[in-house]
Amino acid sequence: MADTSRDTTIEEMAARSLAETDGELIVLAHSMGGRVAMEMGRQAPDRIRAMVLANANAEGLGEHELAHREARIAEANKDMIAYARGWVPKVISAASKQKPDLVAAILKMVEDCPPEVQERQNRALITRPDPTMYLREMCFPVLLLSGSEDHLSTRASNEEIARHLKDAEFWVIEDAAHLLPFEQPQELIATILRWFGRKEIKLI
Known part of the structure; x- marks a missing residue:
């Protein structure tokens, strides 16, 4: 891993x-x-x-990607739980949204990610x-x-x-x-x- x-x-x-x-x-x-x-x-x-x-x-890097990633970084640094609840529905399928256990597991995975790691990875993608x-x-x-x-x-x-x-x-x-x-x-x-x-x- x-x-x-x-x-x-x-x-x-x-x-x-x-x-x-x-x-x-x-x-x-x-x-x-x-x-x-x-x-x-x-x-x-x-x-x-x-x-x-x-x-x-x-x-x-997309035209608006830098601003988008900076906003994501700020949101996660402020409240990782709120960030997860806003992000997860955007990246799973309609069928997945109907599976409460799956959604809960994905939310927990995102919430457990330290904000500083989320920021490092987003900044790495900015300079990819x-x-x-x-x-x-x-x-x-x-x-x-x-x-x-x-x-x-x-x-x-x-x-x-x-x-x-x-x-x-x-x-x-x-x-x-x-x-x-x-x-x-x-x-x-x-x-x-x-x-x-x-x-x-x-x-x-």
Whole structure:
């Protein structure tokens, strides 16, 4: 499990993840973790056997993104519980919103995140590197996944990542949005395992 809570840049997060592991890796990443994973692929391409990116994107800083992230940082620093209750409904699917236990678990996960970690990660994303500059150099297979209702990691943004890669597949999982690993964990695992089988990727 990579620790992305202590560093201030995507590059540092990737370097820590590589330094705290040995040998070849199959990297599974979600959301911001996808940025870290792609940077790991740049820093140590010979160590990566395969990569799975769920709800990722490679887009640059949007026109209003800086102001949006600063507002998120301020809101979370003021009241993490209120922040969680405002953010979570925006990133899960309509079906997920009808599952009280799931919503409660996601809310608790966000509420338990220290505000200083949330701020560090948002600032790391503000200064994120542009992975499209080096994706073509990655020769390992990559599986891209997103939820059918994800407005942050869209079909278009995933197809743009795939266009830069030598060996990539993109799949959409229904009844999920940006928190795919929480919303549809069994379908996500099954899809990854099927892809491992087609690519003859051995886990041991």
